[in-house]
Amino acid sequence: MNDPYPPLPETLSRIKELCQASGRSTDDVLRVADLSRATGLVEADVRTLLSGGELTAPDPEDMVRQRVQFLWELNSTEQTQAQDLRELAAAINKTTVWARKIVAGEAKPNLVVGHALCKYYRVANSFLTDLPEDALNRELQPVVLDLEIEVDPEQALRDLNVRSISSRSAVTEQPDMSELARMVANIAEELDIVKKRLETPEETR
Numbered sequence: 001m002n003d004p005y006p007p008l009p010e011t012l013s014r015i016k017e018l019c020q021a022s023g024r025s026t027d028d029v030l031r032v033a034d035l036s037r038a039t040g041l042v043e044a045d046v047r048t049l050l051s052g053g054e055l056t057a058p059d060p061e062d063m064v065r066q067r068v069q070f071l072w073e074l075n076s077t078e079q080t081q082a083q084d085l086r087e088l089a090a091a092i093n094k095t096t097v098w099a100r101k102i103v104a105g106e107a108k109p110n111l112v113v114g115h116a117l118c119k120y121y122r123v124a125n126s127f128l129t130d131l132p133e134d135a136l137n138r139e140l141q142p143v144v145l146d147l148e149i150e151v152d153p154e155q156a157l158r159d160l161n162v163r164s165i166s167s168r169s170a171v172t173e174q175p176d177m178s179e180l181a182r183m184v185a186n187i188a189e190e191l192d193i194v195k196k197r198l199e200t201p202e203e204t205r
Contacts, residue, residue, distance in 0.1 A: 039138075064108055091117075
């Protein structure tokens with residue numbers, strides 16, 4: 001995992017701590033179905049990792065194929081398959097025959113195609129290759145941030161390097177710190193996406 005996240009156990013511990021501080025239950029915050037869709041993991045595996053368990057390390061090639069199939073099945077229906085396949089083939093610059101093999105798990109995408117697939121389906125660039133615990137940890141980071149904003153928005157702003165907030169007028173209402181923190185976090189995320197795109201080699205775009 002390339003992103004500077006704390007280890008998964010630390011992330012889970014932090015979420016429990018923040019849930020206690022906010023009075024929310026972890027079941028309410030950690031929605032297994034949503035995490036499954038975001039990570040490409042089956043719900044049983046998500047539950048295992050959330051409970052502190054471990055999974056058998058997957059074969060990397062099989063994992064990539066399964067994640068591609070997962071994306072296809074999640075985003076396509078029998079009624080739209082033909083059109084979806086044509087659009088996918090165009091997005092990855094391949095024939096529909098080859099695209100069909102990829103979504104059927106009969107072919108493994110290379111780096112360029114894998115990047116194009118992630119871009120087409122609007123998932124993290126590491127969606128196809130992250131190990132299960134890394135994939136879950138990745139998707140838990142926004143959960144941590146939302147809870148931190150809820151519990152202590154001013155501290156969340158400081159963590160986002162916002163040192164001070166000035167008002168142009170004495171009669172101006174004080175800003176909603178939670179909304180402001182979320183706005184700054186969204187801007188920071190967009191800037192990070194732009195930075196990663198600029199750092200991506202031209203041949204993988």
